[in-house]
Amino acid sequence: MAEELTVTHRNKRLGxxxxxxxxxxxxxAGASKAAFPNGTPGGLNFPLMEDLVxxxxxxxxxxxxxxxxxxxxxxxxxxxxxxxxxxxxxKRKLEEQIFEYFxxxxxxxxxxxxxxxxxxxxxxxxxxxxxxxxxxxYAYRRCGNYFQSKHFGISMPQILFLHGNVALGVCVDxxxxxxxxxxxxKCQRRFKRVPLLYPILKKDYILDPVIKEQWDRLRYxxxxxxxxxxxxxxxxxxxxxxxxxxxxxxxxxxxxxxxEIEIIDIASHDTLxxxxxxxxxxxxxxxxxxxxxxxxxxxPRRSVESFFDCFLQNSPWPENPMPDCRSFExxxxxxxxxxxxxxxxxxxxx
Ligand SMILES: [Zn+2]
Numbered sequence: 001m002a003e004e005l006t007v008t009h010r011n012k013r014l015g016x017x018x019x020x021x022x023x024x025x026x027x028x029a030g031a032s033k034a035a036f037p038n039g040t041p042g043g044l045n046f047p048l049m050e051d052l053v054x055x056x057x058x059x060x061x062x063x064x065x066x067x068x069x070x071x072x073x074x075x076x077x078x079x080x081x082x083x084x085x086x087x088x089x090x091k092r093k094l095e096e097q098i099f100e101y102f103x104x105x106x107x108x109x110x111x112x113x114x115x116x117x118x119x120x121x122x123x124x125x126x127x128x129x130x131x132x133x134x135x136x137x138y139a140y141r142r143c144g145n146y147f148q149s150k151h152f153g154i155s156m157p158q159i160l161f162l163h164g165n166v167a168l169g170v171c172v173d174x175x176x177x178x179x180x181x182x183x184x185x186k187c188q189r190r191f192k193r194v195p196l197l198y199p200i201l202k203k204d205y206i207l208d209p210v211i212k213e214q215w216d217r218l219r220y221x222x223x224x225x226x227x228x229x230x231x232x233x234x235x236x237x238x239x240x241x242x243x244x245x246x247x248x249x250x251x252x253x254x255x256x257x258x259x260e261i262e263i264i265d266i267a268s269h270d271t272l273x274x275x276x277x278x279x280x281x282x283x284x285x286x287x288x289x290x291x292x293x294x295x296x297x298x299x300p301r302r303s304v305e306s307f308f309d310c311f312l313q314n315s316p317w318p319e320n321p322m323p324d325c326r327s328f329e330x331x332x333x334x335x336x337x338x339x340x341x342x343x344x345x346x347x348x349x350x
Contacts, residue, residue: 014305014345020124021255023227023296023303024218025117025157026246027129027136030232030265034291035113036135040105046133049074049199049236056101058094065090075199075238082200095198102133102166107142110326113291114139119335120300120322121157122342126221128160128214130233130242132196134167141179146328152336153343158221160214162242163203164196170210177210199238205245215245223249226304228279229294231264235275250279260307261285264294297322301338 032046039045047055052074053062062069062077065087069077081087081094107114114136117127129136140159147154161168169191170177171184176191183190194210197203206212222228228250235243250256261280263272265287272287273280291297298319299306310316323334 014302014341019305019345021226021304021308022221022224023121023125023229024221024225025121025125025127025229025231025296026233027127027131027231028233028235029131030234031129031291032131032133032135032232034232034264036108040135041108042104042106044101044105047074049238052098053077056098058097061090061093061097075236078198079200079238082198095196098132098198099166099193099196105133105135107135107138111328111331112139115143115328116297116322116331117291118143118156118159119154119331120296121303122301123155123157125157125303126160126218127157128162128218129165130163130239132163132166134165137161137165137167137179147332150332152332152339153346154335154339155342155346158217160218161194162197162211162214162218164194164208164211166193166196168194168210170194172209175209199236201238201240203238203241205241219245219249222246223253224255225253226255226259227262227295227307228259229262229264229296230276231291231294234265234267247278257281258312259284260295260311262295263287264289264291292321292324300335301342 029046029048033048036046045055050073053059053069059069067077067081067087067090078094081091112135118140121127127136136159140156144154144156167180168177169180169182171187171189171191174184174186176184176186177194178184178191180191180193195208197211205215253259259281261276261284263276263285265272266289267275269287273285276285288294295307296303298321299317300320300322302317302320306317323330325331325334
């Protein structure tokens with residue numbers, strides 16, 4: 001008997017050959033700002049480079065050392081400080097204060113955009129963030145803990161930290177990474193901080209082994225991705241090397257001719273097209289102003305499969321948008337049929 005494809009069935013299915021092809025999501029400062037538009041509990045706001053001095057409260061430090069900063073982007077100010085051998089102490093103090101500011105951030109109890117983004121992807125997918133704030137990592141941990149507490153297996157995307165992260169710890173001896181407040185699974189010792197990469201023009205992405213590993217993994221996935229989402233990342237001047245590293249592997253991607261670039265940003269369509277045109281092939285791109293309209297929120301956990309069917313098989317799937325809910329329980333109930341199908345496929349293939 002021919003299999004009848006009901007709407008629900010089609011939105012669940014796996015197995016059109018693109019089941020292992022990654023969806024890569026890149027997050028910049030605008031993503032955290034969009035995820036927490038009113039700041040974090042406790043009233044901490046997310047700075048952009050334009051207002052970082054003011055938001056993090058660095059003015060006093062800069063003024064006391066006679067450093068000009070008024071009207072300048074923090075990238076410019078910090079690059080100047082970092083290049084001045086007389087200001088080594090100031091540079092260290094600025095770094096400490098930035099680290100301390102982001103370390104104080106906490107998640108609100110309800111589901112956030114970061115929780116939903118994590119739950120909208122699977123373990124073949126990647127979320128790579130340029131942000132120092134800990135909230136993506138905290139969201140990742142609590143999503144995993146929630147499903148574990150319900151004894152429900154869930155495949156989760158890989159999370160990468162391209163400029164380091166205040167909540168990420170490392171055990172150098174065992175080459176393990178984990179949240180700063182936990183311990184190494186091999187030697188049980190507390191993790192040590194990973195370095196943060198600050199905004200200077202010549203950032204070195206291979207000097208530190210942790211950062212290098214994060215980049216190696218991003219580059220591997222970008223060279224194989226079929227869908228790339230850039231959320232709130234403006235490719236600032238100080239990230240010229242980061243953009244070059246991504247472009248280099250994107251050009252090698254055998255699927256690049258067909259792959260889609262999705263840009264989520266409040267800037268105009270034309271600005272975004274110009275900003276990312278080196279990555280875009282013909283008209284294979286889309287823009288939207290909010291993550292809720294993004295492809296993975298419309299086709300959660302099946303973005304690559306549904307995109308493949310739509311554009312290569314001319315057989316579009318009906319949208320299956322994530323519910324606009326704020327409770328983990330409600331979201332877990334909604335996701336359950338998708339997870340059941342994934343676990344069934346996993347069991348069948350093992
Ligand atoms: Zn260890």
